[in-house]
Amino acid sequence: MLTESRRRAYLHAMQVVPWLPRTELPFAAPSRPELLLPLEPLVEEVALVPVPQAAPVAVPVGKPSERQKIEIPRPSATPRAASKSPEATEEAVAPVKAVPVPPPRFALQLLRAGRCLVLVELATGEPFQSRDPSYLLLKDMLRAAGLPDSPQIIGEPVRWPLLVRGNLDQGPEAARDFVQGFIQARLEEAPCACLWLVGLPAVRFAGEADEQAYYRELPVEGLGHTWALPGLEVLMDEPQRKADVWKAMRRLMARWKPSDE
Structure with a gap:
């Protein structure tokens, strides 16, 4: 006792x-x-x-x-491995599903001005109108570069994503392949001396670069020589960028201007 x-x-x-x-x-x-x-x-x-x-x-x-x-022994808070149920084991080793990347959204218009092609971002998603401030700015840039200031519109705007619904892959890589394939088809019809990429979507999905490449010449496989530029809306909102555009343009102008000029 x-x-x-x-x-x-x-x-x-x-x-x-x-x-x-x-x-x-x-x-x-x-x-x-x-x-x-x-x-x-x-x-x-x-x-x-x-x-x-x-x-x-x-x-x-x-x-x-x-x-x-x-001291009274207390049960351990950590369950033993042998007491785990098969369902819990399957949940622990189940692979984590990757979160799908939403498709990018942009609209691009391709134009031809002399010996150059211009892939320009449509900030509003709508085609250029003759009195749009952004279109008037583009005409001024072409005139300063010694190119025709009435560019020829080539085809309908490239809008992405292509489909609103469906299981088709419309991620960034698919958008890049589509944009580059569209331009390559136009180059087979008529080559160009330089492809202008105006706006971040054009630089990203045609030139495979970002805003760090602005004002630089980028060689892209299948597209030849390209020139990366900020969007027209950006140039209107930040006029100081126009000086950088002009400096780069003077270095590259010989690429598309005839040698006898």
């Missing part, structure tokens, strides 16, 4: 608080005499406490002047 001190120590470890009334309770059963006796002094002894995955460790039970602490 447990001694009273040991029983109270176990109750304390289980967070059970025992108490005794100070006075006799009416209609209560008589108390056991041993409960009213003073606690016996604890004799220091050694108890072995099981430690998971380790050798038993000797832990002193307590001193005569201290209340004994008894």
Whole structure:
């Protein structure tokens, strides 16, 4: 049998608080005499406490002047590997599905001006009108480059994505292949000395570059020599960029101007 001190120590470890009334309770059963006796002094002894995955460790039970602490093993919060269900294992090893990349959205118009082709971004998505400020700016740029300022429109605008619905791949790579294939078909009909890429979508999906390539000449396989430029709307909103366009144009003008001029 447990001694009273040991029983109270176990109750304390289980967070059970025992108490005794100070006075006799009416209609209560008589108390056991041993409960009213003073606690016996604890004799220091050694108890072995099981430690998971380790050798038993000797832990002193307590001193005569201290209340004994008894450690109760608690279940581990980490489930064992053997207790995992097959469903949980399948979920853990299931591959994460890649999030589909939304198709880019842009509209491009191809024009021919003398010995150059011009692939220009349509900021509004609509074809150029004769009095559009952006179209008037393009005419000024062609005139400054020594090219005809009334360019010939080639085909309908290239609009992306092609389909509103369906399972057809319309991501960035598909858009690049489509735009480059469209231009290559026009080059087979009539070659050009330089392809102007006006606007970020034209630079990205025809020249395979970004805005860091503005004002530079880019050789693109299948398209020949290209020239990357900011969009017409950007040039109107930031007129200081026109100086950079003019500097680059002066370096490249010999590519499309006849040698006898």
